[in-house]
Amino acid sequence: MIASVLLSVSFYRRPVLEVARDLLGARLVRYLDGQRLSGTIVETEAYRGEEDLACHARAGYTKRTAVMYGPPGRAYVYFNYGMHWLLNCVTGEEGFPAAVLVRAIRPTEGLDQIEKQRTGQPQNQWTNGPAKLCKGLMIDGVFNGHDLCEGDGLYIEAGHTVPPERVFAGPRVGIEKVPEPWRSIPWRFRLETTDAAQFDS
């Protein structure tokens, strides 16, 4: 049994591209009613600064984006399309808006609980999308601004070290209307699973 290591503020207080890359293989944990729901992070995206026209901070400091300007290691959880919650991790120095969108995890603990949130869906589609994983782990707006470094309710633990050859970078998705270079810049990171058939992405 390997001791779980809670990712600390120093992990998040680094350039967002490094954090997005290093979160691959880490374990996202939702601690609920004494039970752990968790999954290995297999896909992330980086959003960086007011100049990044795909980043919410393009609008500057607003009530919505305030969390991104705050200290690293906090959760930025926002509501989208009138029905979906999406989870981000704030990164970098306080005052600079940047965050990592957690796009997909591979479920590892609390499968029975996760399934209850994803009824009718096959297991390989329980948490293979940013809104799906929030639904599966019961993550919503109450976690906006939550400190991920306290090990309380929602946090991330270090996982296995992922060799570079297993990391694939590509353009971020869902931002087709964003001008170049932001639309195509390869700030999406994926961890190729050895069991691709069991986990569509």
Add this chain to the structure above:
DNA sequence: AGCACGATTAACT
């Protein structure tokens, strides 16, 4: 005050 649209998903044809 009104409006267009979005870091998506699921169900369709």
Add this chain to the structure above:
DNA sequence: GTTAATCGTGCTC
């Protein structure tokens, strides 16, 4: 491949 669902946010008037 196409589209409805559904509402907070930021921008325009």
